[in-house]
Amino acid sequence: MGADEKGYFTEGNSVEVVTGRNAGAKDERLKEVMDVITRKLHEAVKELEPTQEEWMQAILFLTRTGQMCNEWRQEFILLSDVLGVSMLVDAINNRKPSGASESTVLGPFHVADAPELPMGANICLDSKGEDMVIEGRILDTEGKPIANAVIDVWQANDEGFYDVQQKGIQPDFNLRGIFRTGPNGHYWFRAVKPKYYPIPDDGPVGQLLGHLGRHPYRPAHLHYIISADGFETLTTHIFDPDDPYIHSDAVFGVKKSLLAKFNRVNDPGRAKRYEFAGDFWEVAHNFVLARSRT
Amino acid sequence: MGADEKGYFTEGNSVEVVTGRNAGAKDERLKEVMDVITRKLHEAVKELEPTQEEWMQAILFLTRTGQMCNEWRQEFILLSDVLGVSMLVDAINNRKPSGASESTVLGPFHVADAPELPMGANICLDSKGEDMVIEGRILDTEGKPIANAVIDVWQANDEGFYDVQQKGIQPDFNLRGIFRTGPNGHYWFRAVKPKYYPIPDDGPVGQLLGHLGRHPYRPAHLHYIISADGFETLTTHIFDPDDPYIHSDAVFGVKKSLLAKFNRVNDPGRAKRYEFAGDFWEVAHNFVLARSRT
Ligand SMILES: [Cu+2]
Ligand SMILES: [Fe+3]
Ligand SMILES: [Fe+3]
Structure with missing residues (x-):
């Protein structure tokens, strides 16, 4: 018997062989990876005991999934x-210390390559949607402000589309921006209220969701990548807790801890300062960065 | 909280959510299938704790695998x-009663659509390779012969290629045939000794085998599908136990029980009866069919 095997395959010894x-x-x-995946x-x-037809359905599902992939998908x-x-x-890969x-x-x-903008800039370039102001501080786990933190933010518009999904309809870099904090760690910028949107559901994964009775929607959110020297880079979102899909994000x-209240504000004085036409939304959210583990 | 979820995703409750x-x-x-696959x-x-880079490698491996598929592959x-x-x-799907x-x-x-041939026909149409005669009986689990059993046999040639892999080189239906037993359940036909061959190894799966230090070869074999009224159809092979890859079939x-001794025969009288030029190989193997479960 060859040194490279443990005998012939049987239902009982399949993993070992x-x-x-x-x-x-x-x-x-x-x-190690292949040992665990095989097991x-x-x-x-062994738990499912698939028929040959079910096995072939799985093969064809994976094949269609691979063949749906292209440069954009x-x-x-x-x-x-x-x-x-x-998410798992x-x-x-991002177990954080308490408080981060x-x-x-x-x-x-x-x-x-989104543009770096002055604090307070409006990232909405086409005046579409409901005005919103977002502000807060970038802090360390002791509550001290982090200066020179870089905040890369991007979001969908009031119809649930990102600029890159609507080239020629939205301006390039619409609803994207990079901001840098000063000594007090404070940030603020203007934008519009984002809307929930579906993940692309015209392929095999969308079909699977349909068969499972699941919808393809993600609740309204803003994306952030926040980085600063000496701290772990944080990739995260903040979510609108009043979104209809907040309890059933497709992904x-x-x-x-990522829920951030979106408050409706009626304050003509503040609206005028922000150059907003009327009522607007306000979100306050601090981000706490964990120190790098050298 | 929606009725369709059990709270937000965490590392701990990921399966339940x-x-x-x-x-x-x-x-x-x-x-049921998706519940088990997800779990x-x-x-x-959780056992492997992949890095983001390893996760991406897995995504790209699956994508390449899907994109390697076409009408022929x-x-x-x-x-x-x-x-x-x-095999699992x-x-x-083919747990057999004792003795089958x-x-x-x-x-x-x-x-x-391989051709039905008279018992004893030579399925080798191009006279390439070492002559071989295969014979045996189709029996039920009580040892009684099965009449009118249909034996669909196909094999690779002496270089390890099937006819469909060498269109224009091998004749169509080379080394394929369908035989039907008479009242004594006996079958026999002439062929050539098959050779081991690699599974297609110029794609992502071949690369994976290489990285795992595995070869792509299948030991020499003949394929059979044997069917008869009142019995379960049997899809199987017989293997040459002296093949160099017999202990490490890539699949x-x-x-x-599928090892069938390939005996070298020097017998000019029998060779002449078979219309063989000289020494030949002989394989004797009975197949036992299980009765249909209503
Ligand atoms: Cu061995
Ligand atoms: Fe998003
Ligand atoms: Fe084969």
């Missing part, structure tokens, strides 16, 4: 998202 | 094969 073949792997981590796959098959990331895998990987702001998924709509991105 | 969303699924089996996926992620079936999943599904011949995977090279298809 298959993972036994990985003994010669040069990359220890790859071996969990075999456990799933990553259907396997969507699949990972709707199965909670993306995010959680595992929590992370959530990056999402597909970040753009690397499971909502955390209690 | 994600599977809780499937509560509205109309298809109970789909719900096993989350277990794997099914890379996700290959992946299922090399992870032992195909086969085993679960065991099944193994169908493989991708079966052709539906785990070998079972002890």
Whole structure:
């Protein structure tokens, strides 16, 4: 019997026989990954006892998912998202010390080269939607302000679309901006109230959601990447707790600590200072960064 | 809080939150399948704690696998094969009563419309390779012969290629045939000794095998589908136990009961009767069919 195997495959020894073949792997981590994936796959098959037809349906689903992918569309990331895998990987890689702001998924709509703007700028470039002002502080876990923190923010518009989804309709870099804090750690900018939106649901993942009786919507949110020297970079959102989908985010991105009250304000004096035409929305939210673990 | 969820996602409750969303699924089996797959996926992620980069590598591997598929190539079936999943599904769906011949995977090279041939015909149409004669009986589990059993056989040639892989090089239907037993359940036909061959290894699955230190070869075999009224159809192989890869079939298809001794014969009288030029190979193997479960 060859040294590279433990005998012939049977239903009982299936995991040992298959993972036994990985003994010669040069990359220890790859071996570990394939050992665990093989074991969990075999456990799933043994629990489900799929028919040959069900197995073929799974093969064809994965094939369609791969073939839906192109330069603009990553259907396997969507699949990972709707199965909670993306959030789980995010959680595992971003365990924060007590008091630090929590992370959530990056999402597909970040753009690397958004413009740096002066504090207070309006990131809404097309005057569409309901005016909103967002402000708060960037703090360390002792509550001290962080100067020179870089806040990269992006959001969907009042119809639930990002600029990159509506090239030629929205101005380039609409509802995106980069801000830098001063010594008091304070930030503020103007924008419009975002709206919930569906993840792309015209592919195999959208069909799966439909068959499972699930909707494809993400509750209204703003995305942030906040970085500062000596601190861990924070990738997160803030969410509108009054959104109809706040308890059923299609990608499971909502955390209690990321809810930020969106308050409706009737104050003609403040509206005039912000150059808003009338009533507006106001969101106050502080972010707390964890110190880098050297 | 919506009735369709159990609270916000955390590392601890990830399975319950994600599977809780499937509560509205109309298809109970789909719900069960997705519940188990979600649970096993989350277990794997929690055990492995992948980095974001490793997660992205997995996404891109699955994407490449889907994009390798076309009319002629099914890379996700290959992946299922090399992870032992195909054999496991086969085993679960073909648990046989004691004494019945065991099944193994169908493989991708079966052709539906092979010609029916008279018993004893030579399925080798191009005189390439070492002559071989195969014979035996089709029996029930009491050892009684089965008349009118249909034997669909196909095999690779002496270089490890099926006819469909070498259109224009091998004659159509080379090394394929359908035979029907008479009252004594006996079958025999002439062929050539098959050779081991690699599964297609120029794609992502072949690369994975390489990284795992695994070879892509299947030991030499003949494929069979054997059917008869009142019996379960048997999809199986017989293997050459002296093949260099017999203990390390890339797709785990070998079972002890499927080994069939390939004997070298020097017998000019028999060779002449078979119209063979000299020494030949002989394989004797009976197949036992299980009665249909109503
Ligand atoms: Cu051995
Ligand atoms: Fe978003
Ligand atoms: Fe084969």
